[in-house]
Amino acid sequence: MIQNIRKYENLHILLWLVKDVCWISNFKVMGMVMALPTIIVAIFITYIHRNIISELIHNMAVCCWIFANITWMTGEFFFNDGTRPYAIVFFSLGVTILSYYYLYLLPFKIKKR
Secondary structure, rough: HHHHHHHHHHHHHHHHHHHHHHHHHHHHHHHHHHHHHHHHHHHHHHHOOOOOOOHHHEEEEHHHHHHHHHHHHHHHOOOOOHHHHHHHHHHHHHHHHHHHHHHHHHHHHHHHO
């Protein structure tokens, strides 16, 4: 099972890198096309990990990061870099999710032991 998940995680890294190479190279259509499989695989990995709270939380934060990344990229491509405030919302949501885990859930879990 772990090996199957690892294959999806490795695929996700490839997709994300290709998307970002398209972004930095200003390949607008390809960058936008690559955004879809990148976020779909991230959501799928998050779903696979739904029963392991630490993995779920971290993968939810990764999804927020990718949504922020895609929002930022879209703004640079089509809106004169005008979507950064929206990207910050997604980045902040990811930080909030991780903060909740590290400041509340993890200490509570450790305390229960």
